[in-house]
Amino acid sequence: MSALAGFDPPSSHLYRRIKWNLLALLGCLFFGMFLSGCIAVENRTAGNLIIPIQVDGRQTSVSVPIGTTAQGALDRAGITLNQLDRMEPPGYTVLTEGQSIRVIRVKEEFLQEEVVLPFESQVVQNESLPEQREMIIQTGKNGLLQRTYRIVYEDGQEVSRSIFKEERLVEPKAEITMIGVQKPFTPYPIPGRLVYLAGGNAWVMEKSTGERRPVVTTADLDGRVFSLSPDGNWLLFTRKSSRPAGEEINTLWMIDLEQEDARPIALRVSNIVHFADWVPGQGLTITYSTVEPRTTAPGWQANNDLFIARYAPTGMILETEKIIEANYGGALGWWGTQFAWSPDGELLAYAQPDRVGLVDLETKSLKPLVDITPYQTRADWAWVTGLGWSPNHQVLYFNTHAPKPGLDNAESSPYFDLSARLVNSGLTLSLVEKSGMFGYPVPSPRLSDGSYLVAFLMNASREQGETGRYWLTVIDRDGSNLKRVFPDEGKLGMEPQKVAWSPEPMEGDTPWIACIYQGNLFLINPVTGDYRQITGDGLIEKIDW
Template identity: 35%
Template sequence: MPARRQHRPCPARKKEQEEIQHGEIDDQQAGEIAHAGEIQPAGEEHQRHAQRRQQGAQCISEGPPAPVVYPEKEEAPCPDDRHHDVHRRRQIHGAGSNLPPEWNPVPQEIGQPQRQQGQDQVGKQYGQGTDQRTFFGLHDRSLFQKRQAPYYGGTDAADRNYTGSETPAQIAPAFAPRRALWYDISTGGHMDGRMHALRRRIWLLMALLIGVSMMRLTGCLAPAPAAKLVTIETSDMRLVMYTTAGTVREVLQQAGISLGQMDRVEPDLWQEVQDGATVRVVRVEERQETERRPIPFSQKIIKSEALPPGERKLLQLGVNGEEEIVYRLVLENGQVVERTEAQRIIIKPPVDEIIAVGLQADLPSVPITGTLVYISAGNAWVMRGTSASRRPLTSSGDLDGRVLALSPDGEWLVYSRAETGGRPHVLNSLWIVGTSILNEPSYPLGIEGVMYAEWTADGKGIIYSTAERTGGAPGWRAHNDIWKATIYGLTPAGKRTGNERITTLTQKLLDPPAETVYSWWGTHFALSPDGRWLAYGQADEVGIIDLRAGTRSPLLHFAAYHTYGEWVWLPELSWSPDSRYLACSVHGQMEGMDPEDSPVFDLWVVERTGAVKVPIAPDVGMWTAPAWSPARRLPDGSRESAIAFGVAYSPRNSQDSRYDLYVMDRDGSNRRKLFPPADMPGLVAPELAWSPDGRRMVIAHQGYLYLLDVDSGTWQKLTADGQSGQPRWAGEPTAGEEDMGHGEETTTKDSGR
């Protein structure tokens, strides 16, 4: 801020004040001077001021002088700031008051020498030369005319009124008295430049205030938002602050609080903050926790017909397993609010304890032709010669039932064991065991993940298809490929020592076809008796594959059945003994219904070239499971075979219906019911095996095996453990039947396998 300029009175006034203080002016003279509002000059100074008044009056009465030409120098300030406005002086002292003599401006004569450098009467510095301000400015015509209109309104010393529109000649006599406007009564002196600066500042401030008010009215300047009191609470602090932020996000940014990806804020970040609001920041994080637990083993008690009644035998010692469980933890402000299982891995599977209990079986012994095998309590059992000679072939108890294939001569059994070694993608593994010698060892074939396997016609290898285990339903994914494995080291029964070395040589015969909507479930396969043709059944198609040429030939097309579940219906297949015809179940159509929702299932017979396609048993149900019998020679020398199949109690609800077992000739004639008798419940689904001579069959029903004579219809119970199923029957045909199947141009010897 600039320093305040000190007021400097003129030398005459200063001299008169000193005379009053020293007593040189009496009280009457001092009163007259005080009444005039100014100290009167004395002596030579008084005479000089009187001369100025006379010259000023004479100059004004004669009118404004001609313009004066001044040197081109910077204009000097007026030597006396006290003579500014006569109108203001009249307002202070009244219309008839006398003015001090020195207030009458006396312009310098034109042509007078220029004023030298120095100070004027009020102490202002001036340079050389004269200008309009040196002569008090108002005797100059141009300045006089410029200020005329706004400057001379009011009343002069003679109480004459002026409106401000008079000419200079009209107001010239009153010009000198109207110069006393800036006389300051409070200080007894004249106002200087500080008053001008103060007035300018006041006007600027007033203009600024008016501008701000107008901007507010027009919306150009929004009012400053009011500060709000907000409380922020986190897991580790509580902060109270004033803020002008609009939203919760802005408040947190001003507070310097960063958020994690999973953190939760209450209220939401986009909501507006209210005064007195509380913002809560919940720190959310995820962690993993691993825990290992033992898996206790289970005890299995199986009924054994190989032991004396009541006798118990420990077949397998139980061992606890171990599993690893991975949990996903959700923490809020360090506290666990959610704990879910994310993964469970079996590190070591448990081994069940298996105890066999002797069963008192009052079952008569029945002769068995060839070799009959079945699964009971997860193990493979065999009957040879008679039903009383049944014995277990395995003791692991882990057969999964996907593969249970008996060689054509009945000497070897290939079976699948469930994978329990902790390998997540392996479905199972193939093993082989002999059926002739007691306590023969089992041998791994080195083949894993098998959905289907069947012996070749020559008994030297198997045809199989693979799959892999998956985490979701149904637990596997089929590859639908075709492989052949040649098995070496299959020593005949009379020459085996129990230390045989079994090896395999695998060969891929066919790549999987293009994937369809249900190909993940798999395909049903059936190898023809001559070993050349492989029938396949998909959800919407039945056809054959020429293994020699490696080609596919579709035979029947139909709509895939919509199960509305995580399973797929597939056609069941069975070859005729001469490898010429194929019996299969087919999804039929029903008028007025969507083909995929039709509940109709028929039994068809199709010639392998496609020349004959006949539905021989309509509306039998989805689990009809046809099984073509081996051919047998009749007394008159002719040959015949029959087809066994199931018929649903409720064909239009065959998925949950019970079934009766029927048999008929290959042309659909002589249809008759075989099993069960009237006092037994129906079959859940037909599960049977024909004898090698085609005269008898073994049926699995309610955990028991029944031997049924096809001609007489009589039956005999073979097992009493209540856990038997999946029968397989093979062996050399009886005398007179070894030439069956040679009526077809393609024979076993000509199969080229």
């Protein structure tokens, strides 16, 4: 054993060499694997995309992994888009090698300019003026349009300009010149003053139908109120408002007819649709009822209120008192309430779609007298009867809604009767059956024998409700001696209207009746049926005498 201890056989030496060679080989393998891993990481870093970005007048770049979207590249670069900004390519685009991004800064601004709208010139022929005489009844006024442009800038450069909106700040007002034409009708003497509304202007006749002069030439009278004072010296009227209809419908005015160069006086009252009138015997004292404007049909919501106001000749308000508070007005009260003073100023009647009554001025309340079946119009209007007082305030004339036999719904009946209420006895009489819904009864002044007549409109077809034309008809105060006086048999009937009696007799002991027929003024003798055409231009809208 001792001899062999220091001896290393050849086979053992070979084994060690093989062992070390194997260990060296394994080391090389592990080192190769390590190097290959490093090379792989280096290759992934080299696979990122370098994306150029053009923004705000400069160019930058950002390194992003393959598969990144354009929006992702901006996020990585810390670039924020404002609300209107855009980019090329779109943000959802997946980027590839060689692509770049452009950020376009977009800004908009609004520029306003005012554009003058020139007025038009109009010529209106009128036989109320002497032949060939010209009169400017409305001065022209330019309108004003506000135009707003939208201007778009991209990277500071204007790329588009378009009209964003247009708003008319002031409507142009036409210049209207009235030129006199030959009057084909013979002038006739008349008592008192006769006023008429034509083309939005007020005119007055005095002493003769040939003596006419303009009173208000603003061309904006709407005809809702057009009333002479009981002494004939003042005119009460309404003018269209210049404000939007949803804010104000009209305004109330008066003018002195004694002065030829008088100017209209604003009464500082607005939104009068159904009623404003003088209080008989009280000078410059008026009563009126108001509405609230609406943008939906019919254009208002009635307040059904009642005010009394006293004015100085200058228009200064001396006193105002509320007689009736705003109220719902009964059935169909949204439409409104009508009122009428007796000629002596003793009583004030009112009418609503479902009743007629009196206003108690002491208790400031409404006292119903007669219930009326409301008429179902199935539209955006309501029927309210006209009211007419006898000269001594003893009888109130109006229309009532009568039933039609066999009709289940009484509110749909086409029948309307002319009725009278005897105030003292409380008796209601039906004077003329099936006379029509728009009768507008108007008693005459007292005749020489102390009696009076009643003029009203009778529907030419008694089966028609809200449609059809009318005849001017006259009866005695008790409903007897019914007589159709105008127009002649076979001619087209009249439009619904309230006629006017002359304040004094003409040609004898009988007052005449003024009415509008086909837009012209006619004077009619209620006894003989004779009539005289006074105008022929077809422009008359309202009258009072």
